[in-house]
Amino acid sequence: MTSNILIIVPAYNEEQAIIGTVQQLQQFPEYDYVVINDGSTDRTKEILETNNIPHISLPVNLGIGGAVQTGYRYAERGHYDYAIQLDADGQHNPEDLHHLVAEMKRRDVDMLIGSRFLEKSNYKGSLTRRTGILYFNYLLRMISRVKITDPTSGYRIVNRNVIKWFANDYPVDYPEVEVIAKLARKGYKVEETKVEMNARQGGESSITPSKSLYYMAKVTFFSLIRSYT
Amino acid sequence: MDNIHFIVLLSAFVFLVIVVSMTAKNKLTDQYAFMWLTFSIIGVVLAIALPYLNDLATALGIAYMPSLIFLLAFLVVLSLLIYHTQLLSKQEHRIKLLIQEVAFLQKDIQDARKEDRNS
Numbered sequence: 001m002t003s004n005i006l007i008i009v010p011a012y013n014e015e016q017a018i019i020g021t022v023q024q025l026q027q028f029p030e031y032d033y034v035v036i037n038d039g040s041t042d043r044t045k046e047i048l049e050t051n052n053i054p055h056i057s058l059p060v061n062l063g064i065g066g067a068v069q070t071g072y073r074y075a076e077r078g079h080y081d082y083a084i085q086l087d088a089d090g091q092h093n094p095e096d097l098h099h100l101v102a103e104m105k106r107r108d109v110d111m112l113i114g115s116r117f118l119e120k121s122n123y124k125g126s127l128t129r130r131t132g133i134l135y136f137n138y139l140l141r142m143i144s145r146v147k148i149t150d151p152t153s154g155y156r157i158v159n160r161n162v163i164k165w166f167a168n169d170y171p172v173d174y175p176e177v178e179v180i181a182k183l184a185r186k187g188y189k190v191e192e193t194k195v196e197m198n199a200r201q202g203g204e205s206s207i208t209p210s211k212s213l214y215y216m217a218k219v220t221f222f223s224l225i226r227s228y229t
Numbered sequence: 230m231d232n233i234h235f236i237v238l239l240s241a242f243v244f245l246v247i248v249v250s251m252t253a254k255n256k257l258t259d260q261y262a263f264m265w266l267t268f269s270i271i272g273v274v275l276a277i278a279l280p281y282l283n284d285l286a287t288a289l290g291i292a293y294m295p296s297l298i299f300l301l302a303f304l305v306v307l308s309l310l311i312y313h314t315q316l317l318s319k320q321e322h323r324i325k326l327l328i329q330e331v332a333f334l335q336k337d338i339q340d341a342r343k344e345d346r347n348s
Contacts, residue, residue: 059332059335060328062325062329073333
């Protein structure tokens with residue numbers, strides 16, 4: 001461990017994008033990073049091994065929640081002060097890392113989310129995606145009284161308290177919105193800062209339109225039940 | 230004893246025998262074996278008491294006795310299902326922890342090997 005900041009890169013079948021993402025991360029030697037290979041069935045594991053990329057390979061697929069939680073547990077074991085989640089598919093721009101870390105320290109919040117929508121940015125998502133985001137935005141305002149313009153963004157930095165929490169308790173699937181609701185309800189400070197996002201470099205979104213209804217219903221249900229208990 | 234009473238009694242006994250033999254062969258672990266043993270004994274007792282169940286149903290205001298049986302059976306099956314889903318969730322959580330631990334150990338081993346090679 002050379003840094004007190006760990007970048008967690010969950011990767012499931014990302015053979016096309018993983019090298020590019022890691023090469024960009026290597027431009028920032030001041031941060032440690034670890035790729036969580038979530039039981040990929042393509043060449044992701046092989047690529048990670050042959051290129052000597054720091055990684056943890058889950059023997060079976062746990063899904064996004066279990067993979068990300070592995071990263072948080074690793075961060076807790078390594079006594080990192082901050083952990084940053086960054087997608088392997090190239091959507092999240094490592095150029096924003098400095099900005100995320102600086103803002104996190106300046107504002108002294110518990111979780112800082114990189115938002116595409118805080119100011120006008122180049123991001124253009126599908127209509128389903130944007131409708132979902134608007135809905136979650138409304139849901140979070142109702143449940144937790146926080147204004148989050150980009151609740152499904154997986155580009156986020158958390159402090160040590162939240163690392164500890166996530167290491168013990170992290171939702172199995174569709175975790176992004178649910179954890180904001182929970183953290184905010186329990187009095188943790190959750191804020192946003194502007195980032196740029198790219199179109200994905202390869203791979204497929206985990207959210208297909210047919211799954212989005214289930215996604216919205218599930219998140220609503222759990223955010224309500226688990227935030228108030 | 231009429232035919233139906235005989236069939237019910239026989240089924241209850243067969244079920245009890247199956248549960249006992251599965252327990253004896255260690256096919257059911259202790260807590261489940263005990264649970265099913267309890268259920269099968271209740272089944273046998275109810276089968277013996279079948280003629281008296283009519284009186285019980287009448288006393289409860291249920292005109293058709295089998296409705297009472299079905300209602301009770303349905304409630305028991307429903308609670309069993311929830312109990313099993315709860316156990317399944319617990320197992321899933323434990324398996325997840327194990328998978329994560331295995332992955333951590335693999336990483337530790339790989340890191341140690343790398344250090345060996347470098348030294």
